[in-house]
Amino acid sequence: NIVSAIILIVIMVAIGYNLPLMGIAISLDYDTWMIILGVYILVASVAPVWILLQPRDYLSSYLLYGMIILAIIGIVGASIMGAATDLQIPAFTGFVASNAAFDASTGQQLVDEAGKTITNKAAASGFLFPALFITIACGAISGFHSLVASGTTSKQLDKEGQAQPIGYGGMLIECVLAVISLCAVGFVWSKYAAGGYASPTAVFADGLSQMLACIPGLADVQGLAYALLILAVSAFCLTSLDTATRLARYMFQELWTPVDKKPEELTGVHKFMANPYVATIITVVIGIILGMTGYSIIWPLFGAANQLLAALALLAVCAWLGNAGRNNKMFFVPMAFMLLATLTSLAITFYQKVTTIMTSGIALAPVLQAILAVLLFVLAIVLAVKGVKTIVATAKKQKASSAE
Known part of the structure; x- marks a missing residue:
């Protein structure tokens, strides 16, 4: 039952948010989380699509829609209250971009006490071409998404005609999300330009939560909104982990399957390496090693x-x-x-x-x-x-x- 599942999600989110407030918190180090994620994606990437991937992604979509609704309310509300009428983002800063932090009002680069340039970790540097199209094109065309479409999405369609509204609709939703992200950056531009954020996710969540807090009666919800926005982004990062592992397993199996043979005809090393479980374990181990040693x-x-x-x-x-x-x-x-x-x-x-x-x-x-x-x-x-x-x-x- 969809309604029951959504209610359970709300209850779990409420419990997770309030546990630290009650002095109950679970704190694990980075390597432990990597091992837990490794075990999760190992199971999730070999389980049939209909058991975990399909229902999980479907329920996660409600987090996405909730995040978009919260964002639109915040943007419109902050605009009506006059708090978001002057989003000062330079239209063009030069053909070569820098990730150095700078003063948003003067345009001067910021340096620390030792005279070293302060880095804006949430920004990227490089030439306008091709960086602009490498970055933005990911929302409209993506090699990873082409693999997802062929490896998992296609298995969830009843007929070919369903591919167009799903693919085009997904692109439109991502366009809306891109505009929302731009508004979030614009609202906290001074702090962003000065290198006040460690990641793009933090910029996104902080900007939108501050907008929501501008609405009368919602001044106290900024912390909750920030947590919900971070959760929504994290949920979609998590869904990408086992999907990517499943696709990597497919490709690893194909490497050990000659063109002129079917999987059931393989023998010896080819049969062993093309085994779904062996291929998955190897893929997961390589990923965890990269995650622990420096991806x-x-x-x-x-x-x-x-x-x-x-x-x-x-x-x-x-x-x-x-x-x-x-x-x-x-x-x-x-x-x-x-x-x-x-x-x-x-x-x-x-x-x-x-x-x-x-x-x-x-x-x-x-x-x-x-x-x-x-x-x-x-x-x-x-x-x-x-x-x-x-x-x-x-x-x-x-x-x-x-x-x-």
Whole structure:
């Protein structure tokens, strides 16, 4: 029963919020949480979709809708009360962005007592192109989402026609969320620009909770609203963990499954490594090790890698539609643009890391990032060339057939 499930969610949230207020708190260190999450995603990623993933995501959507409703109430309320009528965010700050903190009124960079530049940890630095499209495009096109659509979403559809409203509707909701996020940043711009936040999530929750507190009668709900907004964001981060693990397991199994064989025909090492449980355990262990030893070493490449995968997904669908004799011309421009943007990003990353190595010496992070950037760049070129050849060959074959 959906109503009962929602009521239970509300009760659990209320209990969790009030326990610390009553002096009861559960505090675990980082490594312990990593192990707990590892056990969770190990179970969740091998369980059938209908047992956990589908109902959990469905119920989590109510947290999302609740968060959006709270945000809209806060934005409208703060605007009516005159507290959000002057959101001072610079329209353009230059072609090259910096993550250094600065005074929002004077534009001067802030430094500490030792004269060192203060870093705005919630901000990002880089060139306007391609960083703008690598960042924003994730809301409209994403390689990870293409894997989700093929690996899990497709299994929850009754018919193909349901894909369009779900995909397009999801994009519209994310657009609304993007505008809400912009309002949140604008409301706390001075603190944000001065480096007063440790993460984008904190900026989002603090900005919206402050807006809600501007409404008469809601001045005391800022703490509760902040906690609920953080919870909603965290819930969706959690849903991504086991979904990503499930998809990684699929791909790991495919690596050990020859093209000309079915899974049930595998023997020896191939059969062992392609086993769902073995593949899942290996995937989870690698993820937990990265989480405990420093995922930040490879995290800077996530944006480019994700958008590159999106470009290759467009390439694959374009080739498939062409081979099926259907119109695929609508893919040409976005596919080419995404390839250009992501390859440019990888080239810039490689140049920056090599420069760092030459000036500061050899270190693990820049060396590994430079190597991965080259590998991604080369693999993308190889796949792009093969894909374009397939598209061109198919088009020529169809043109010849129609001429006959």
